[in-house]
Amino acid sequence: MTSPTTSSKPRRPVKQIHLAAHFPGVNNTTVWSDPRAGSHIEFSSFAHFARTAERAKFDFLFLAEGLRLREQGGHIYDLDVVGRPDTFTVLTALAAVTERIGLTGTINSTFNEPYEVARQFAGLDHLSDGRAAWNVVTSWDAFTGENFRRGGFLPQEERYSRAKEFLATAKELFDSWHGDEIIADQDTGTFLKDAKAGSFTHTGQHFDIHGQFNVPRSPQGRPVIFQAGDSEEGREFAAAEADAIFSRHGTLEAGRAFYTDVKSRLAKYGRRRDQLLILPAATFALADTDAEAEELAREVRRQQVSGATALKHLEFVWNRDLSSYDPEGPLPDVDPDVGDNHIAQGRAQVRMYRDPMATAREWRALAEANNWSIRDLVIHTGNRQNFVGSPATLARTIDEYVQSDASDGFILVPHLTPTGLDEFADKVVPLLQEQGVFRTDYEGPTLRDHLGLAHPDTETEERQAS
Amino acid sequence: MSANPTPLHLAVALDGTGWHPASWREPVSRPRDLFTAAYWTDLITEAERGLLDLVTLEDGLGLQSSHFLDPDGRTDQVRGRLDAVLIASRVAPLTQHIGLVPTVVATHTEPFHISKAIATLDYVSSGRAGLRVQITARPNEAAHFGRRTLGRIDRYDTPAVHELFDEAADHVEVVRRLWDSWEDDAEIRDTATGRFIDRDKLHYIDFEGRHFSVKGPSITPRPPQGQPIVSALAHETVPYRLVARSADIGYVTPFDTDGARAIVSEVRAEQRAAGRADEPLHIFGDLVVFLDGDPAAARARQERLDTLAGEPYTSDARIFAGSPAELADLLQEFETAGLTGFRLRPAVAGHDLPAITRGLVPELQRRGAFRRAYEADTLRGLLGLARPANRCAAA
Ligand SMILES: Cc1cc2nc3c(=O)[nH]c(=O)nc-3n(C[C@H](O)[C@H](O)[C@H](O)COP(=O)(O)O)c2cc1C
Numbered sequence: 040m041t042s043p044t045t046s047s048k049p050r051r052p053v054k055q056i057h058l059a060a061h062f063p064g065v066n067n068t069t070v071w072s073d074p075r076a077g078s079h080i081e082f083s084s085f086a087h088f089a090r091t092a093e094r095a096k097f098d099f100l101f102l103a104e105g106l107r108l109r110e111q112g113g114h115i116y117d118l119d120v121v122g123r124p125d126t127f128t129v130l131t132a133l134a135a136v137t138e139r140i141g142l143t144g145t146i147n148s149t150f151n152e153p154y155e156v157a158r159q160f161a162g163l164d165h166l167s168d169g170r171a172a173w174n175v176v177t178s179w180d181a182f183t184g185e186n187f188r189r190g191g192f193l194p195q196e197e198r199y200s201r202a203k204e205f206l207a208t209a210k211e212l213f214d215s216w217h218g219d220e221i222i223a224d225q226d227t228g229t230f231l232k233d234a235k236a237g238s239f240t241h242t243g244q245h246f247d248i249h250g251q252f253n254v255p256r257s258p259q260g261r262p263v264i265f266q267a268g269d270s271e272e273g274r275e276f277a278a279a280e281a282d283a284i285f286s287r288h289g290t291l292e293a294g295r296a297f298y299t300d301v302k303s304r305l306a307k308y309g310r311r312r313d314q315l316l317i318l319p320a321a322t323f324a325l326a327d328t329d330a331e332a333e334e335l336a337r338e339v340r341r342q343q344v345s346g347a348t349a350l351k352h353l354e355f356v357w358n359r360d361l362s363s364y365d366p367e368g369p370l371p372d373v374d375p376d377v378g379d380n381h382i383a384q385g386r387a388q389v390r391m392y393r394d395p396m397a398t399a400r401e402w403r404a405l406a407e408a409n410n411w412s413i414r415d416l417v418i419h420t421g422n423r424q425n426f427v428g429s430p431a432t433l434a435r436t437i438d439e440y441v442q443s444d445a446s447d448g449f450i451l452v453p454h455l456t457p458t459g460l461d462e463f464a465d466k467v468v469p470l471l472q473e474q475g476v477f478r479t480d481y482e483g484p485t486l487r488d489h490l491g492l493a494h495p496d497t498e499t500e501e502r503q504a505s
Numbered sequence: 506m507s508a509n510p511t512p513l514h515l516a517v518a519l520d521g522t523g524w525h526p527a528s529w530r531e532p533v534s535r536p537r538d539l540f541t542a543a544y545w546t547d548l549i550t551e552a553e554r555g556l557l558d559l560v561t562l563e564d565g566l567g568l569q570s571s572h573f574l575d576p577d578g579r580t581d582q583v584r585g586r587l588d589a590v591l592i593a594s595r596v597a598p599l600t601q602h603i604g605l606v607p608t609v610v611a612t613h614t615e616p617f618h619i620s621k622a623i624a625t626l627d628y629v630s631s632g633r634a635g636l637r638v639q640i641t642a643r644p645n646e647a648a649h650f651g652r653r654t655l656g657r658i659d660r661y662d663t664p665a666v667h668e669l670f671d672e673a674a675d676h677v678e679v680v681r682r683l684w685d686s687w688e689d690d691a692e693i694r695d696t697a698t699g700r701f702i703d704r705d706k707l708h709y710i711d712f713e714g715r716h717f718s719v720k721g722p723s724i725t726p727r728p729p730q731g732q733p734i735v736s737a738l739a740h741e742t743v744p745y746r747l748v749a750r751s752a753d754i755g756y757v758t759p760f761d762t763d764g765a766r767a768i769v770s771e772v773r774a775e776q777r778a779a780g781r782a783d784e785p786l787h788i789f790g791d792l793v794v795f796l797d798g799d800p801a802a803a804r805a806r807q808e809r810l811d812t813l814a815g816e817p818y819t820s821d822a823r824i825f826a827g828s829p830a831e832l833a834d835l836l837q838e839f840e841t842a843g844l845t846g847f848r849l850r851p852a853v854a855g856h857d858l859p860a861i862t863r864g865l866v867p868e869l870q871r872r873g874a875f876r877r878a879y880e881a882d883t884l885r886g887l888l889g890l891a892r893p894a895n896r897c898a899a900a
Contacts, residue, residue: 072696080726082598082629106617108707108722115704115722122687122702122726125618128625131594134542154566154649155614162588165540166595186617188717221585223529223536228813230529230536231580237568248651251576253568255540255585345699 056441056476057316057448057490058468059143060092061101063456065109068322068422069120070342070454077457079120082132084457089133091457092140095464096478098489099141099172100133101285101450102126106150107183109385111351112360116383118348120456127159134167141486143172143265148205149179149198150187153246156205157212160262161254169258169485174265174285177202177273182384199272204245206264206280213261214495215239215252260495263486278304281315282492285450289319289425294445316490321425321449325462329428336427339454340418349414351383352421356392356399358382366414370406375399425449433463434470441476512875513836514846514888516606516789517552517861518756519545520563521583523853524793525807526571527814529583533855540587542595548854549596552603555862556876558887559604561637561736561756561848564589566610567646574658576645590622590636597630604884606635606736611676612669613641613650619676620683620723627728632883635734638677638751640669661741670747675714677735677751682710684732685897686722708897730885731892738791740821742771749775753890754787756848758822765790765842773843785890789846790839793818795826795853796860803827807852822850829864833872 062085063069070076078084089100104126109116126144133142142163146156156173164171177198184192193201220236222229237252266273266281277284278301288297297319302312324336344352346366354361358376375395383389392398406416426433440446453459471477482488522529522536529536538544552560568584570577589607597605605626609619619636627634641647642658642665656665691706710721736754739745745768748755755772759765769788776786797803803826811817818824825832836847849865851857869875881887 071694071701072699080628082631086598106724107720108724115702115707117700117702117704120701121707122692122724124625124628124725125621127588127591128594128622129629131591132598132625132629135595135598150615151618152613152650152652158566158588159591162591165587166542166591168542185718185720187615187719221537225530225532225534225536228527228530228581230582231584234578234580236584246651248649250645250649251568253565253585254587347699 058097059099059450060097061450061452064103065120067119067343079456086136087457089137091460091464093137095468099143101143104145107385111383139481141170145174148202153208157209158254161257164257164259172263201245204243208241208246211239212252216256218256259485279308283316286319289321291445298444316447318448318450319446322452323426324424332428336424344418349417352417354382355389356395367412370403430466433467438476514558516559516848518561518848518850524850525810525818525852526582527810528853531853545592546596553600555866559606561606562589564608602879604633609636611638611673616676616679620680621725623733624725624728627733632729637736640673661743670743672716674751679712679719683723685895687727688898730883745772745775750779756789756791758791760823762842765839769843787845789848790844791822791848793820793824793850796857800827829868833868
């Protein structure tokens with residue numbers, strides 16, 4: 040790898056970019072109608088995707104989670120990919136067909152129990168030789184809760200108190216084995232050095248549990264912790280507890296604001312800025328030339344937003360059935376229903392529109408000024424590709440974003456399954472490597488190594504010493 | 506050599522370094538590797554080389570114990586284990602034919618999670634998944650979850666145990682309904698209308714039971730086998746009933762042929778009572794095995810391990826020590842009582858599993874009593890079970 044130290048002028052050290060791959064899932068990012076789109080559920084798709092990301096030396100592969108199928112207007116939503124596998128099962132299987140890439144799974148802290156989740160993550164870490172990470176999410180809704188046993192959901196305002204206690208409890212379980220308990224001395228007949236290995240007691244508001252954890256300490260000590268909440272509480276939670284944030288702020292300006300905000304929260308928890316990585320989700324359109332990439336980006340956006348999809352997205356704000364409107368026509372003149380938003384269930388997006396009347400006014404003005412139809416509006420206001428261009432443009436832009444602290448890297452969400460990363464791996468990654476901002480090989484075996492994070496034991500010692 | 510019209514089925518039950526508590530002290534045992542993928546891959550690929558139908562993987566939500574209900578605080582036996590579903594998933598892409606049947610504890614888990622986990626195991630193994638459902642009455646395991654306390658239980662025939670088995674039956678029912686909550690052709694990718702699925706082919710399961718309710722549908726499409734294999738270990742009437750109501754395979758523990766005959770007739774009666782007389786239900790006999798070419802060596806090994814353990818090993822199942830030929834005789838005799846297969850528990854995994862695959866299997870093949878090649882790609886296929894129609898679709 041080239042190093043900036045060869046330069047004689049003192050200058051800011053070049054940040055190394057972190058890259059990860061998000062298996063495209065149940066959002067309209069996924070262009071399933073493309074003739075090249077493959078299965079989103081067969082294991083071969085996951086294996087192809089993971090191997091491509093590993094060939095490109097990405098830090099990790101990321102899986103999102105949703106525990107109830109989305110509904111809109113009282114029906115199961117049928118316009119996007121529906122269905123996905125179990126996170127633990129598919130990540131563990133991927134550990135068999137890859138060697139180095141990290142395996143990050145989103146697992147909810149509301150519809151699970153700490154003992155079981157800690158067991159599964161410790162198991163994934165063992166079975167992948169230290170490549171496990173957990174994205175702790177806090178969805179709380181009663182709609183999802185209907186799929187679970189007793190007390191499957193909780194009030195919104197308690198979501199982080201449960202999440203914090205859930206993670207704290209899981210960490211107690213991970214730390215309940217120190218790593219030297221198993222002697223397995225066949226001659227003397229001592230298997231365990233300590234009969235109390237794994238002992239824990241946790242008493243709190245949400246969990247009152249005790250006993251012995253039955254998975255010995257895993258290669259990373261505990262999995263890498265991700266957080267993906269965006270609220271004030273979510274940011275504090277991340278600053279206090281997480282190793283990385285999966286954010287949705289993938290543009291330069293929003294990214295920098297989020298980055299500054301979150302990194303500045305670290306000091307009060309006795310943490311350094313490099314102990315929490317900020318990794319926004321990012322989409323891209325890649326072609327041989329910038330002009331071709333622009334054309335591709337436009338085409339992909341049109342595929343992502345069919346007329347039917349446009350109407351459904353408008354319903355997120357209007358909170359009423361708009362199926363009688365023409366997506367190629369003007370925006371509805373009726374106002375949004377400002378009651379509790381029940382038109383779309385199981386979606387986080389809906390909560391982004393806290394003031395639907397204001398959003399509707401803004402959108403009508405935009406549409407009138409530009410002579411946009413409903414579909415045009417959704418195409419223009421919806422998620423655009425973060426990066427559009429030739430390989431050289433993409434490599435340069437991504438590097439600019441990272442060097443100017445809009446992020447520490449990106450979690451790429453291609454629009455095609457499972458081949459959507461192939462071209463990026465072949466054409467953009469080598470340029471980033473030439474620029475000296477991306478690894479040419481993995482530095483170590485574990486995900487902590489890829490992310491430049493200390494082993495938790497070392498980190499705890501540092502915190503106690505400081 | 507008489508070809509048996511219905512060759513027997515063979516499973517092997519994997520638990521740590523083997524079922525004898527001193528098994529980890531055998532030189533072949535690799536006790537320090539128990540938490541590595543390589544250890545489990547080596548064992549399961551060995552079982553696959555022996556053309557076995559399936560492996561089951563033991564599991565539990567607390568440390569292993571020599572007591573039925575309580576932790577024992579011992580340090581001279583293997584303690585600690587990895588989640589069985591994860592072990593099965595880790596090995597699935599590295600095997601091609603053998604069925605993978607992890608243990609699932611119904612008492613403290615969410616059927617919604619279990620259903621999608623086993624469905625996904627079925628995807629990653631291309632149709633070789635199953636589960637072994639188990640209850641736990643251990644107070645210490647309940648304390649790991651803190652959601653309920655379990656009263657002391659000393660017999661099967663108490664209301665508290667009935668309750669745990671009823672809950673397990675509900676658990677399995679939910680898991681099965683979720684597998685069927687998507688019709689096989691629900692994914693339509695209809696570009697004309699922009700619809701990825703035909704939502705009329707997805708079904709709410711609306712399960713309401715005494716212990717929990719679950720809405721559905723699953724987030725995971727119907728798995729390749731439609732219904733992965735459900736199995737359970739059973740020793741008495743209450744668990745026989747669970748097998749009869751809910752399972753594709755019951756593992757039972759006869760000590761002799763008359764005992765086997767009695768168990769089979771009781772399970773079959775429960776099956777009729779459950780209204781499933783026409784459905785295939787395998788009844789496998791469970792045996793702990795010490796296998797050596799020389800029967801005396803097998804018995805000497807058992808004694809040596811017992812001495813190391815400080816006490817004779819006892820089991821809920823019959824313990825067999827002898828040669829592969831003797832074991833083949835015993836299995837064929839048991840088979841006449843109506844057992845359709847066997848699940849063997851290697852006393853020492855590193856020794857007795859290869860003895861099964863390289864000793865017992867060839868012996869059974871010579872007698873025309875066991876397959877010479879895998880005849881199907883799915884576990885259902887190996888067990889002679891058809892891919893079932895979707896119950897939700899029929900409704
Ligand atoms: C980029 C991003 C990705 C997310 N992915 C998931 C997910 O896969 N599953 C999930 O249940 N929640 C997901 N969430 C939701 C958050 O984890 C969190 O539960 C939600 O945003 C509420 O927390 P907040 O109010 O702090 O934002 C995601 C959020 C963000 C910002």
